[in-house]
Amino acid sequence: MILVTGGAGFIGSNLVAALCERGMGPVYVCDWVDSPDKKRNLDKHSIAGVFEPDALDSWLESEGAALDVIFHMGASSSTVVTDPNFILENNFDLSLKLWRWCANRQTRLIYASSAATYGDGTAGFDDDDAIESLSRLKPLNLYGWSKQLFDLDAVSLKGAGFAPRQWAGLKFFNVYGPNEYHKGGQESLVVQLHRQIQETGKARLFRSHHPEYADGGQERDFVWVGDCVDIMLWLYQTPDVTGIFNVGTGTARSFADLAAACFDAMNKEVQIDFFDTPENIRRHYQYHTQANMSRLRSAGYVKPPTSLEEGVRRYVQDYLATNDPHR
Numbered sequence: 001m002i003l004v005t006g007g008a009g010f011i012g013s014n015l016v017a018a019l020c021e022r023g024m025g026p027v028y029v030c031d032w033v034d035s036p037d038k039k040r041n042l043d044k045h046s047i048a049g050v051f052e053p054d055a056l057d058s059w060l061e062s063e064g065a066a067l068d069v070i071f072h073m074g075a076s077s078s079t080v081v082t083d084p085n086f087i088l089e090n091n092f093d094l095s096l097k098l099w100r101w102c103a104n105r106q107t108r109l110i111y112a113s114s115a116a117t118y119g120d121g122t123a124g125f126d127d128d129d130a131i132e133s134l135s136r137l138k139p140l141n142l143y144g145w146s147k148q149l150f151d152l153d154a155v156s157l158k159g160a161g162f163a164p165r166q167w168a169g170l171k172f173f174n175v176y177g178p179n180e181y182h183k184g185g186q187e188s189l190v191v192q193l194h195r196q197i198q199e200t201g202k203a204r205l206f207r208s209h210h211p212e213y214a215d216g217g218q219e220r221d222f223v224w225v226g227d228c229v230d231i232m233l234w235l236y237q238t239p240d241v242t243g244i245f246n247v248g249t250g251t252a253r254s255f256a257d258l259a260a261a262c263f264d265a266m267n268k269e270v271q272i273d274f275f276d277t278p279e280n281i282r283r284h285y286q287y288h289t290q291a292n293m294s295r296l297r298s299a300g301y302v303k304p305p306t307s308l309e310e311g312v313r314r315y316v317q318d319y320l321a322t323n324d325p326h327r
Contacts, residue, residue, distance in 0.1 A: 001066040005030045005053070005098075006074030010180040011112065011172065011228055013041035015071055017327050018229045020045040024236075028063075030056055031074060037182035040326045053094075060101060069166075069236060072098055072111035076143070084142055091146035096153060102164035103157070110235055113151050113169040113244060115221075115289060116144030126292045127171055129155050129244035140284045151244055158242075166239045170231070173248035173291050176311065177225030178319040178327040189255065190312055193262045194320050203259040207274040210287050215274040216256030219288045221248035224311030227303075234301050241299045248291025249305035261309045265316035 006012040007029030019027045026048035033039050051059050076090040102109040118125050119138040134152050139145045151169055176188035193203045205216045228247050263270045319325040
């Protein structure tokens with residue numbers, strides 16, 4: 001039996017879809033299904049049950065003995081929340097509770113960390129899970145800080161001999177793909193660009209304020225959500241692999257590349273307007289992210305990542321251009 005927290009959200013619902021499609025399970029979802037889009041994220045899949053996070057303790061008490069693994073995808077993912085108590089309760093306290101529960105019962109735990117833990121990138125993007133290496137990272141917002149705090153706790157508890165039978169923390173980079181439509185301003189740039197191009201025929205990107213990067217030359221490690229799911233399923237099927245791992249492609253691509261891929265998928269000529277990066281985010285704006293994927297490769301994961309052009313094509317043509325874009 002499998003539990004997916006945050007299973008009605010973006011990455012979580014794509015994982016639920018894959019688990020159901022492959023006949024793994026039964027699959028239970030713990031999440032707030034509090035919008036029509038989150039409901040549609042689950043509608044196509046034969047899940048065993050859904051319950052709200054307030055009922056998690058009682059559900060674990062009554063049903064948890066049959067669990068093989070918990071995929072903990074649930075969190076407050078907003079990077080602009082300013083209430084540390086809210087972030088701690090949702091992103092740290094709950095994760096620590098699940099770690100303790102899984103460690104006591106030797107249930108496997110695969111959880112979502114974040115590339116936000118790397119901050120401005122000056123300490124690199126190496127997923128070395130030694131305490132000394134993790135401690136050097138300086139997240140730029142409360143969301144990244146909460147994920148960093150739990151990563152440190154997980155490694156410390158593992159070192160003290162108190163850990164689930166298998167555990168893996170996944171530092172997701174810039175994920176895009178279906179089922180993110182409930183996220184509002186946190187939607188991936190693919191959705192935003194698709195909407196802009198549909199409405200105006202043009203894409204809008206931040207102007208560069210860094211002498212080493214051209215306008216639109218800012219870089220991210222954009223990763224197709226299907227690749228994220230493949231990595232999680234591989235971990236589930238490879239129970240001897242533990243640790244903290246990056247989840248990206250290992251290749252940085254520019255925002256201009258992403259926009260061009262969107263135009264190509266929509267069979268339209270590339271037209272991009274640039275505007276100044278807002279002052280309130282300019283000081284901490286990242287110009288380059290790129291996952292080091294060597295640790296996951298060394299652990300035995302060999303499947304190559306989906307190219308940016310192919311991932312965007314699938315997203316635009318198989319989902320965004322259809323009457324029902326939900327997976």
